Amino acid sequence: MDVSQLIPMSEAIPVHWGWFKFFLILTFVVHLLFMNAMLGGGIIALASSVESRFKNRVLAKETGAILPFIIAFTVNTGVAPFLFVQVLYSPFIYTSSVLMAVYWLSLVGMLLTAYYSAYIFDYRFDRPGSVFFIAVSVILMLVIGFLFTNNMTLMISPEQWTRYFDNPDGTILNFAEPSLIPRYLHFVISSVAIGGLFQAIVKKFKDRKTGNDSKADIENGMKWFTFATLIQIPVGIWFFMALPQEIRRMFMGQDTLGTILFMSGLVGTVLSLISGFYTRVAACTGWTIATIAIMVLMRDMIRDALIAPYFTVSSLKVTPGYSSLILFLAVLFIGIALVVYMLKLAYVPAEEEGS
């Protein structure tokens, strides 16, 4: 069967595709940071709760208290890239979602359970058995991550889509994709690293506010980061080698931008590792965000390259509707300003009552 015949038609977009690409990458980077902090934080909270050398009830409690916020922002920041990816890649994302519909929809229930479980872990932390809830949360997050990896790879593997004709029940997973497992592990391990870094960042902020010195906790967080990043090196190589040869070549000299990004990513990783070893939280954070942004760009290049035989975003027809973009930008800026305003209000002390 000619796979190209299966590719659904796309619809016109209201502004140049570059806008959507920009918003997609920007919001995905933000989402990824929250998602990594959420999953990594959950894993660290779980590890710190169980009987092992990782046991650290204070860390578990603090992480557990933050986790519901992080989940909320992960979900919220996930909505935007999900929206923009639908606009740019609707023929692919909708198709792959339908092929694995059962798993894809079950994700909603799992996310809800993980979310409430995290709240219960926070509210019942001091009661016996609370570890069960963080365990449930983390396990479900890991499953959700796996399903996302499946969908994101399935959407760029149209040659796998013909399996639908033998299985239209929505239970297709992309196990045939060689990069599935290393890609998934790459994200999970990266989450652990970011989770550790996040611990350190939170402690730094608290110390600045309270004047305490949480050096040990910060070092502990950075250890998680560096350890996980070190593991990431072989996993990253596995992931890279699992990619099709033409994709690898794209990052190894054949494509200038790809090669620059790849090299920059490696440099960013090394620099973030070095910052991690030296417990330089701010520098490490900066290098890590930069590296993640580079990785997201590389990921985007891989996606476009793999579906290039069937579709390019530049082929999307534009039916101009810039006024709606202006509305969005206005709402976005006003929203950000009001968020800043609210955060300022939040710390107007109660003592000022009546003043």
Place this chain on the structure above:
Amino acid sequence: MNYPVWELYSTGGGLLMVIIAVVHVYVAHFAVGGGLFLVLTEMKGYRENSSDILDFTKKHSRFFMLLSVVFGSVTGVGIWFIISLISPDATSTLTHHFVFIWAAEWVCFGCEIIAIFVYYYRFGKMNRKAHLKIGWLYFLFAWLSLFFVNGIIAFMLTPGEWPETGNMWDGFFNPTMLPSLFFRTALSLVLAGIFGFVTAVFIKKTEFRETMIRYCAKWLILPFVFMMIFAFWYFKALPDAPRAMVMGRSPELIPVVKIFMWFLPLLFIGSLAMAIRMPGSVKKPAAFVILAIGLVYMGAFEWIREASRRPYLIYGHTWSNSIRVWEEEYLNKNGLLQTAKWIKNREIKDDNMLEAGREIFKIECISCHSVGGPLNDILPLTSRYSILGMDSQLNGQGKINDYMPQFMGTSEERMTLARFIVQGLHGKKDTKASADMQNLPVKIPMENPVKIPEFDEEKSEYVLLAWSDSGMYTIPDSKQFHGMGPEGNNLFAQLIRRGETPEIVTEDVELTYKDSGQKKLQNLQITYDKTLNGTMELNQDLMAFAAESIPVRPYKDDGSFNPYPVFTIEARSKTDGKILGKTRVVAPVSTEMGCNNCHGGKWRAKGSGGISDQTSNDILTVHDRISRTNLLDMAQKGRSIDCSSCHSDSISGAEGQSERLNLSASIHGFHANYLTEKDGDACHLCHPSSPDGNTRFFRGIHKSLDMDCINCHGKMEDLALSLLVAEKQAGKKSADRLMKYLSPQAVQNIDQVSPRKPWINEPDCLNCHVDFQPPETDESEINMWTKNREQLFHMRTGEAGIMCQACHGSSHAVYPTANFLDKDRDNIQPMQYQKNQYPIGANKNCKVCHTIDMEEEIHHPNMLNMFRNSEL
């Protein structure tokens, strides 16, 4: 059609959609109204300097946060997921056209989250005014979220000018956007009160608990009044078609609207009852009951809104099955299987019919129908159909019952889908309509061959000609449910005194009729007020004797079926009682009306004919549903009515109701929508003319010449349109509904259709037999009708007063006939008087009456030529 279809057979995508959407929408509205509730209650706490109220507010804000931020946000994502899985095409349209509206809503949602986190976690720890500002900002963001999403949801129902302009703003600010926004805002405030109960009933201090419960109850009253006003505004803003759906055109909506209407006062009264002092042990469960009532109410509202959009997902743009409106014409021409992307069986072959049908099914049907599931289960809806019946149903779908889209694809694909539903889903083996008739061979007791009465060409003084004025009387045999006009056969006779100048005898003679073979019918629950023997009355105008409405039936006590009972006609002298002439004649009658092809059920009488109770039940159910009547209920209470009591019937003279279509226009007009492109088969499905049926009433010379019903009557579409156009011209508005999807086949456009009244304006024999000459064509000129009743074949006479049917036989049984049960059963008189099957006097056999050969064509031109089709 563009995307693969998730084959959710038993669950059905609709159910998943309903579950996720209803719970999300319930919480999402609470998230709006609840925001205002929080900030106003907090203000009340400050105003009254009540730490109890502030504690209550804080507790409620935690409940609010856990519900709206967690459940609300995740189920909101869930809606995105499920709509993109069930209707990716429509979802794609919404994301592409409104991407920045969604994005703006996303910003508001993010701000909501931050606001409610600050509100709850900083409650009591920050400046009060600042805290209240946070509360107000939360409400603002939440309401703006509603504002943005509401515009898009309203767009799906009423896209306004967007289809023409393509301008996103035209779609967003659509005709129901504002009423919907106001209604939802008021509803969200009502929900705030309802959810407030849940927190209030857990307050430990009794007095304070009662105070706060009453406070929550007050939240319901004012918004409730506004909600009602806005609901009315919303309803009035709906275009006619969606409003008609809500008002009952969609059978899916009837129970939901009832729930909506019943739960509204229930919610109001229940909430007010909460204000009555009761123990906490009562109020706790009561609060949750009200919460559940609210959920049902909300669910009913959303269901009504969704279903009023039928048959579209996006009104006028995307059909319910995700096919785009503009794709329909292309699909009908080129085929669905050739056009849709995710198709394996592009060609329909003998060995892949069910597979191909399954593929069509999943594209056209599965988005709304489950298979054996709890929602819109297609199995009970289609269980009654044969393949032909199913195909007819699919053909008419979306035309009169416009809550479903029409079938889109070729007629071959439609039949393939019908086959899949009947054979693939129901596992039926039959491939023919009326299968049980085929499986139960009918015992037809009759003399075979029929006995031909004697006639002495030399000595007999009279020729007695007799005929039934109709080639077949069809009766439904279901009077306990519905009658269809007068029942009974009309026999006519003319007595001719033979001689060189023969004479029609009308004086001093008595003509009688007598059932030759039928016995009393005792066990078929049929009672008669007339016997089957009697005297014929003289009709002076026609110079013929007639016995009208003879209650002849095709059954016998033993259940055997005989649609061609023979009567004996005798003419006696009134003076001496001497028999002047004697002949026999068939009084054709059948109950083989194929209603069960589409309405289900078996034949009433042992696989031979008659409309069974089950079939009648369905007929009335459909009539009640479409025409908003209660005929089934009336029938079940023993008050069945005749169709002609509402629908005038010129054959019986029933006047019906003046605003209703006449019976023939109504029945043919309705069913024509289901039976297009079927040529003669369309007739055979209902009338006892099927070539493999038990009656096969079309049995005259024209049948032997391989003609079909449509040669004279036209195709179903033309036949129906001629009747409907006349009704429309008579000012009957309901004709439009039936005509909307009917295209004339014989002429270019509707303006060329010649209107006619049933049983008055009928095909004229002389259309083809111009001036009684051999026809140049076997296709009657459709739209040329007899001008009045007197021109009808059964009313006409030749120049000498002999009625046409006296010599030529009944319509549909014109000599020479070939009855499939007994070849000469309808040729009795030609055989009796001429020893052949030709019309009386054919082949220059004038001496049957004249006793000598004639040289002038007295009765009509061309009668002195030899019979042309003698080889048949």
